[in-house]
Amino acid sequence: xxxxxxxxxxGVPLTILQDISFSVLSGETVAIVGASGSGKSTLLGLLAxxxxxxxxxxxxxxxTLAALDEDDRARQRGKxxxxxxxxxxxxxSLNALENVMLPLELAGSKGSTATARDWLVRVxxxxxxxxxxxxLSGGEQQRVALARAFAPNPRLVLADEPTGNLDAATGQQxxxxxxxxxxxxxxxxxxxxxxxxxxxxxxxxxxxxxGRLG
Numbered sequence: 651x652x653x654x655x656x657x658x659x660x661g662v663p664l665t666i667l668q669d670i671s672f673s674v675l676s677g678e679t680v681a682i683v684g685a686s687g688s689g690k691s692t693l694l695g696l697l698a699x700x701x702x703x704x705x706x707x708x709x710x711x712x713x714t715l716a717a718l719d720e721d722d723r724a725r726q727r728g729k730x731x732x733x734x735x736x737x738x739x740x741x742x743s744l745n746a747l748e749n750v751m752l753p754l755e756l757a758g759s760k761g762s763t764a765t766a767r768d769w770l771v772r773v774x775x776x777x778x779x780x781x782x783x784x785x786l787s788g789g790e791q792q793r794v795a796l797a798r799a800f801a802p803n804p805r806l807v808l809a810d811e812p813t814g815n816l817d818a819a820t821g822q823q824x825x826x827x828x829x830x831x832x833x834x835x836x837x838x839x840x841x842x843x844x845x846x847x848x849x850x851x852x853x854x855x856x857x858x859x860x861g862r863l864g
Contacts, residue, residue: 652706655692665791666692667861670706676805679832679839681849684858692841693858694810698731698842699723728757732799733800734828736814738791740783740798746759746770746790747779750798757802769797773827789820793827800831806838813845825851 653670656663658780667689674680684690695701696708699715708715711730732753733739740749747766754762770779773793785789792812799807812828813821825848832839841852849855857864 651709653693653696653708654701654705655689655696655701656704664722665861667696667703668856670858670863672856672863674806674838674840676838676846677833677836678854679792679829679852680841681852681855682840682842682858683844683855686844688858689809690858694808694840698733698808699727726727728753730805732804734795734796734799734807734809734812736811738783738788738790738795738815740794742783744833745780746775746781746786746794749783749794753798753802759802765801766797770794772831773797782808787820788816789824792816792820792824796824796828796831799839800835802804803835806840807832809839809841809843811842811844813843813848842851 651671652667653667655667656665658784664701670693682690682693696703699708699710699718699835702716710726713726715726718726747763747770750766750769751762754765759765767779768804770776773796775797776791778786778790786794813824816824829851839852841848843849
């Protein structure tokens with residue numbers, strides 16, 4: 651609530667976000683839209699606890715993130731959050747199966763191999779389990795990223811321009827798959843996008859203009 655973020659820009663304070671207040675209910679789908687540079691991705695990073703606000707607070711599952719140190723915020727993310735990034739963010743040294751297994755193993759989940767394999771089957775990549783990211787197309791990499799995001803059974807999935815690096819047809823397939831998985835799992839979804847058609851598929855749209863909610 652009352653969220654603000656200011657950074658140092660060569661000795662001059664630059665305000666990226668100011669007085670942002672909203673709540674997201676369990677199971678809700680919310681789109682965050684706005685022009686490039688409006689602060690959308692910064693807001694998503696704050697919601698994830700990847701950064702801390704200059705003012706205001708973020709409460710995730712009843713916990714104030716700024717009250718936690720970096721290690722505790724990481725544990726909170728691992729327990730509650732799944733991520734889908736524009737640039738996929740797969741580890742190049744791990745194959746598809748290992749990329750999906752990683753958050754499961756970090757969380758101490760039993761049967762991580764079977765769970766990861768099941769999720770890759772669900773996103774249509776049963777024939778790509780042992781392939782490394784460099785041998786996968788952009789659409790296939792984003793399918794791995796979807797499997798990785800949903801496999802740990804997160805309460806909340808955060809998606810930052812998930813179709814930004816994909817052609818229109820592939821992007822449409824990924825969005826359809828993401829919304830289908832989200833509905834089936836009953837996950838809360840917060841999605842940053844510049845695409846109004848994608849935003850319209852969410853239950854609510856938040857618009858950011860010059861660092862403020864419109």
